[in-house]
Amino acid sequence: MASDTLPRRRSMTDAFLVSRNPEVANVVRGDLISLLEGMRQRNAHLDDFARGLPKLTESDLSSLGQSDSTCPICLTPLLAILAEEETALAMDSPAHPIEELGVTRLVRTCGHLFCRKDIRGWLYQGNATCPTCRTPFIAPQAGDEQRARQESELPGAGEASFDAYLNNEVTRAFEAFFPLPGAPTSAVPRSDGPASSEEDFEQLEEAQFEYDHDRSEFSGMYS
Template sequence: MAAITIADVDIPMTAQDRIRLAIHTLPTLAAKDVNLDDSCAICLNGFASILEENENAVQEDAGEDRDAPSELGITRLVGCGHLFCRKDLLEWIRGFHGSCPTCRHIFLEIRPPSDSDGESSDGDYFPNEEEDEEEDDFIIESDADVDFDFEVDEMDLGLEIGEIWEDSGMDDGESWADEETTYSEADMSLTGELDALAEDADDTLCGVDEGSDE
């Protein structure tokens, strides 16, 4: 009869349910099923010492009922057949790892309830880095927002100019020069006035010289 693995069970379960089921189905191997010269690939402790520790614990706990799965002894993963001490493999599975620590054979399809993206392609779970990064404080404005702000700035500029006219005592229709007078015409008018003043000064000087000659 073929063994039923966790992957064959197609029942909607949470990640914790799958972990508990995987741990419950792990076998506990006897000494005759283990090469005592080998060691656990996770903790590197020899299987002989692990089994000895298991026997001592069983004698001490004789007569006590245990609902929780034992973390002592040696177990085997169905599929790849690699052996590990139960304590290390249970800790491995509870850490949301669904693949063999030695060959990466997937024995448990598991996804963490929140950080499902942290699972690698081989079924292992690797916690993501801190996701609570600060949000970007800079807001990229659209072209419409920029145009709107430019129009508002023009309106503000117009209001400021109007306030300047009011503070100077001039009406909106008045200006520093006549509306029909261009800058060139104003310069010519000023030049003509200066020439007239120079001629008057020359005439005055000539009159003074003639009076002194007499």
């Protein structure tokens, strides 16, 4: 039974595997271009959502029955936020940008109320859901779902992705060093035998002796 799990974080081993296989560059380039284009479209949608946030008045709060409510993020009473907005607009240089003053409501989605400064900061930090109920600000496009469905139906589409390539490489390396029972012995790297191990040990001892010998020449310099 398949389960949704977090994607594995990439490491320098993955980068080394890519550097040894230049053919995967086209796949990586395509994935990066798709990622950047998706981020650009997502940021554009968030900017449009932020510009469409309305400014509520005290009468709006009364009609909604929210006169005694507070901002769920900063816990400041909404009426106090409106009073702060009125004072700031009367000043020549407000402490905050005008578009961040006052109270707003997520009219396009769930309808929760926030102070404009906090919800705009939440948006521009890259969050795309309501901080109270996690309702998405951006609805998934029907074209994106159809395109993903069509790509998944293509023959060999699963092996064309960069993640699938890396997973296959890691699996092959793991099976080479830790073969399953009944696996062909040719897939397991072997040494030349005991003689090879003895030669490696002698070379290691010789290198260690040379290292200690070199250090002994300077043992009394700082005493």
